[in-house]
Amino acid sequence: MTTLHSANTVIKCTDLGKCYQIYDSPKARLKQALWRGKKQYYKEFWALKNINFTVKRGESLGIIGRNGSGKSTLLQLICGTLTPTVGTVHAQGRIAALLELGSGFNPEFSGLENVYLNASMLGLSNEEIYAKLDDILGFADIGEFIHQPVKTYSSGMSVRLAFAVIANVNADILVIDEALAVGDAVFTQRCMRFIRKVEEEKCLLFVSHDANAVKSLCSHALWLLKGSKQSYGKCKTVTLDYLRYCTATSYGEETELIAVGEETSTAKVQDDQSLYCEDSFQADNCYDYCTETISLDNLPNANGWKTGQADLIEVSIRSIDAKNNDDNILKGGEQVEVVIRAKANKAIKSPALGFILKNRLGQDLFGENTLITRKNDTVISAMAGDELKAVFKLVFPMLPSGEYTLTASIADGDSNSNTQHHWLEDAVLLTVLTSKVRHGLVGAFINDVKLTIKAGP
Structure with missing residues (x-):
């Protein structure tokens, strides 16, 4: 050497x-x-x-x-x-x-x-x-x-x-x-x-x-x-x-995964879009982190794979808060909906739809899937041509400034054994502007902060 x-x-x-x-x-x-x-x-x-x-x-x-x-x-x-x-x-x-x-x-x-x-x-x-x-x-x-x-x-x-x-x-x-x-x-x-x-x-x-x-x-x-x-x-x-290869290997020869999309660049934010906000308490007594999250549909350009048995046809995240004038701009702390729609090209015995929000380093921040709706081992099957729709309602967290992606998928099976029929890594791009979240991967929803000083002797 x-x-x-x-x-x-x-x-x-x-x-x-x-x-x-x-x-x-x-x-x-x-x-x-x-x-x-x-x-x-x-x-x-x-x-x-x-x-x-x-x-x-x-x-x-x-x-x-x-x-x-x-x-x-x-x-x-x-x-x-x-x-x-x-x-x-x-x-x-x-x-x-x-x-x-x-x-x-x-x-x-x-x-x-x-x-x-x-x-x-x-x-x-x-x-x-x-x-x-x-x-x-x-x-x-x-x-x-x-x-x-x-x-x-x-x-x-x-x-x-x-x-x-x-x-x-x-x-x-x-x-x-x-x-x-x-x-x-x-x-x-x-x-x-x-x-x-x-x-x-x-x-x-x-x-x-x-x-x-x-x-x-x-x-x-x-x-x-x-x-x-x-x-x-x-x-x-x-x-x-590598993930696609490992997934295909675990499924065996009976399932072939097809690569979807090419590498896309995450949406960039121009300087003139930056915002300024002074520290203040809102009327509802919640600290304002001055966060503005812009979501962008990236489904046609998303990376991932599919087997051909089902296709994701819509992935979106929007605010359902009555106070929000633009449902594509999220502040953090408000109610949002994550909507995933898919079409079954062949019969799917145990369909499940889910999502994961990731930061720019690919770290999983949070996510969920429809498996939690199953009770007493009851399973709703989908026939060829059926359209499936999952709606997740949640309180959107405060996020530090940066770029994020929403991964979505439709699978067949349960939490122990399943086949991902369509997996898209960056179905939605999210850009967070001027956030004052300083610690951790996500910010907590702070309702009240008090500082008390007791006089000494």
């Missing part, structure tokens, strides 16, 4: 491949050694083949794929712990990797000894490690267990210590292979804050089976399938392709 001379390119893989020799028996391995390559007694297994991509400084790449697709092999090649069979991999700068649970640790050593061992393997001198020791121990937060052998640690404690080391070595490339799945909520949030800081200036490689986690953290994505590059590009497009 050599070093790049480009200032912007951090990682570059060219025709990268890794092949393993699989022998049927020890005898075959011995024969191969004796014949010195004149005759082949093994089968070739290509864990990776023809992998090409480039990651620049400030970019983050999510690597997704099912078990055995070659994700971990690719990371090991980038980190230099494996040697490629063909092709080249170039990296610029120091690499800090969390490849698997306990990697880089000696189980017989104490946590403190492993800190020095792991940090020195990442290129730090003893003086640099000593200077950063308090930060490392504070990040790990495992208390007196730092002096105990690592073999006595739980999986969560091992990850805490390993991540604390790589978070403090000032690496140019951060590589994470799903290790955060074993951490508790508080530690995971701490790691996420660090990861987002890394993304601003350096390079992140993140491996996960969770497409939503990849969309949340990464700007680009690489989908590996049986060692080959299946898709590479913008995160939203690649994760949608």
Whole structure:
């Protein structure tokens, strides 16, 4: 692995491949050694083949794929712990990797000894490690267990210590292979804050089976399938392709999914549409977050898939508040209707319609489906040509400024087993303007806020 001379390119893989020799028996391995390559007694297994991509400084790449697709092999090649069979991999700068649970640790050593061992393997001198020791121990937060052998640690404690080391070595490339799945909520949030800081200036490689986690953290994505590059590009497009593939695989050969739509750009808001509002309490004594949400029908351009057994023909969200003069503009806190209409092209035994509201990172904020209307196992079937309509009435939350999408679907089955006959990721585009919601993914409907000061003695 050599070093790049480009200032912007951090990682570059060219025709990268890794092949393993699989022998049927020890005898075959011995024969191969004796014949010195004149005759082949093994089968070739290509864990990776023809992998090409480039990651620049400030970019983050999510690597997704099912078990055995070659994700971990690719990371090991980038980190230099494996040697490629063909092709080249170039990296610029120091690499800090969390490849698997306990990697880089000696189980017989104490946590403190492993800190020095792991940090020195990442290129730090003893003086640099000593200077950063308090930060490392504070990040790990495992208390007196730092002096105990690592073999006595739980999986969560091992990850805490390993991540604390790589978070403090000032690496140019951060590589994470799903290790955060074993951490508790508080530690995971701490790691996420660090990861987002890394993304601003350096390079992140993140491996996960969770497409939503990849969309949340990464700007680009690489989908590996049986060692080959299946898709590479913008995160939203690649994760949608992966989700469609996983869904089709779970349905089996009897159901074929057809891709719907192409990637669309979310509606942009012009500067002259911005609003100004001073803090005030409304007459109904509810705090005004100055939120204005504009909804835009995007059904003809939406991305997704379908089986052909049913089609979504309408997806909309509108205000039903009598005080609202424009039902396409939502303020937050008012009653709204989400309407989904679909047409059955073939008979559907157990139809269900539903929606999910997502933010620009693809994170699910809230949603519902018509399965909650079923009582005592009663199911209403739909015949070919029937039109189905679902109406969801709810109080619309206050949302931070930004862009959102409404995903809609029609399915056949129940919550445990179902087939999504038509799934559209961005059937409705929503843009929130000038919101004063400052904390969290959604704002609460605040009815009253009081501050009381009691005079001291």
